[in-house]
Amino acid sequence: MIFSKKAIVLAGVALLAIVPLRAQVKQTREEYIDKYKQIAVAHMERYGIPASITMAQGILESNCGNSWLSQASNNHFGIKCKRNWTGEKVYYDDDEKGECFRAYPSVEASYADHAEFLDSQPRYASLFSYDPTDYKSWARGLKAAGYATAPDYAERLIRIIEESKLYLLDQENGLALYAQNTRHDANDWFAEQSSVDEAIAISGEGVDPDDFRVTVNAHRGYNVYRINNVNYILAKDGDTFEKISKDFRVSARNLRKFNDVDKNAQPVAGETIYIGRKKKRWTGNTLLHTVKEGETIWSLSQSYGIRSKSLARMNKLDPNARLTTGMEIKLR
Template identity: 40%
Template sequence: MYKHILFLLCCLAIVGCSSKRSTLTGKKIKERELVSKERYRQELRNGELKKTELGKKKDSEILEATSRLSVTTDMIRDYIVKYRSTAQYNMREHGIPASITLAQGVLESGSGQGTLSRNANNHFGIKCHKEWDGPSVRHTDDAPDECFRKYDNPEESYRDHSLFLTSRSRYNSLFLLDKDDYKGWARGLKKAGYATDPKYADKLIGLIERYSLYEYDREVLGKDKLNKAIKEIDANDKLENPNAIIASKDDYHVVQKGDTLYSISKRYNISISAVQELNNLSGNAISVGQKLKLR
């Protein structure tokens, strides 16, 4: 009897242990499956993040001159819009293509995000040199702790960049190039030693072509050509009628001997009827010394 009871108890114990191991084993399997799913989800998230980062890189550029920076194309475009007028002004004043100035500004300053541009308004990485007696900052570039010029505002930096190029004989050959020859200017700057980067010229040309900076050169050159043409027309008019007097800002004209409404209208590019209306003229009769309104 006791043997039967003992046998039953042993069987129950074995079944209980087997059940427990099965339960534990099942639990472990279940936990392993959960960890695997979580890892899978994490890997998916990481994959999406990498895709996003790759997508962003397509809309960004690495700019490296005095600082190495990653900036977006929007930041570069904003910089160009902000300083294009300043670059064009300096082109008119000093003869340096606006496209070159802007490309150098973008590259050297990291589109205004670099250390020198933020701390010293130095957008072109111009070092102190022996003649500089203005404020300065220290920055590591080709060598540790180099001296760089500091300006009150970016416009001063743009002006000093122009003066820097026009006042040094090693850059003289650049000013023999056409103002719209941005490739020649970029290669000339590198050859003259403006930067030590062997790819400096290619970087400038790449920026100019990607962002159509040459259009700003054409705007300046187009306006200059128009002004030249106007001056030539005025000179020819004076030769044809040396006694004519051109009023200030073309607001009026004092009639001289030999003037007619037709000649006056041609001279100032205004219709005869407009001259008549402005001066309450009923016909074509005018007299010497008469002051005619032109606008």
Template identity: 40%
Template sequence: MKRLYLLFLMGVLAFSCKSRKTISDRNHQNEKPVVVISSEDNSNENNNTQVETPKAYTSATEKYIADYKVTAQHEMELYGIPASITLAQGILESGSGEGRLSVEANNHFGIKCHGWTGKKIYHDDDEKHECFRKYNDAKYSFRDHSLFLSERKRYADLFKLKKGDYKGWAKGLREAGYATDRRYPQKLIALIDRYQLHNLDREVLGDDYERHVEPSNPNETVYTVSKGDTLYSIAKKYNTTVENIQRTNNLPGTTISIGQQLVIN
């Protein structure tokens, strides 16, 4: 009897162990794999955020234009001075923002003290150790430039010119005594043409934009760009070359815009 009882217990135990093993195996089969993400993986995931790469400029002048064109356009809206003239003067007077007066005094236009009660800086110019205005921010230099021109009677005739006549402004500034350099107008015009700064005037004026272009001799023609025009089509029309049009108008490339005036010779 005892022997039968022992056999019975051994059978129950064996069945129980087998059942537990079957259930355990089944549970292992139903388990999903666990993916462990290390802290290194997390950091890589977070680093996927793109960081904007600073724009590279081919010259200090291009960077200067990008930095201050909006300021120049804002001054044009308020005071009527062409943004192209303001920027060209700033480039020329400040050495594209790298001259001592612009770096140490935020003075981009070489405006001298003339009764100025603010901060000052002394710099050799026409004479040694001359007094120049010093500003806390470059934007105040641009504003002072606008006031300097708009509040002095000797510059009053400039504001009567056509709003797009940057050549008239360039010549008028020299005639009114703004600069002593005889080639000052030509330098301003060359900068405006080279960097197409007159397009900034066009953006401000919109439909009111009217650029004034004067041919330098009777054999030249002024052509106003229309929709669909290209330098090639214009050159073909006037029996000249694209290179000749580019050289005459100081065009750095082949991009032209509707309403732009080109001198053809």
């Protein structure tokens, strides 16, 4: 999906009728990153896609927003129409002549569709087993899954990430780290990056990482807590994933993924519901958990903010394995 400057034509309009785009000053890579990095970080929180990967793909696929395709259609990721696309279209000469590409009302819509595209396509499912900080595995995985035909696609993404220090965006407090190390302004970075409105940053000083319930905010009648650097709430009587999704602007589908439950599951009052993607391992001081009666891999994953599959893999167990009282489970 990497393009050279070739003719673009809107759906139903002949190539000869196209009016050339007006010449303008090219946007720099730094300007592009500053403009869209908050969106990339927000999508990392909601979907688990590294912000560095999102930014690098946007930079590469759109030439920092300067390509003809991106200017004509707001398509910054070179996503083709596919059979299920019902939105606006543009036609562009890429691997073949006159291929159909998606057109968007805004660049923000292109970023949103990019996240949904990776999240919903089965061929990219294996990428989500990588940690959001593992940008190299993501880059190679995108190439292996066929995102682009360029043989050096992964190397190009990695080079962009390392040249512009985009890997900083993948870290905890990534926008602040990026601003500190690249001298960019990051006013109100936490409010802009958080999936929770007006969330309060925790410095870590005086906070016990093993403390189960650290309150960080109140939002729409819910107390928002954090464990293992992941935000969660406690479900209320009558709650559904669909209701919670509207309150926290996270899709019900993703909420179920975050909480390792099936597509028909609904929360029970008092149950922990994560509103961000759980971690692959425990970041607190405790190394082992001694199993109590009735505990399961899933219940421990909810208690510690660790993904069920990661916890099972760490302990060489099936995610549905029966745990016995007194058994020791590795947390990291």
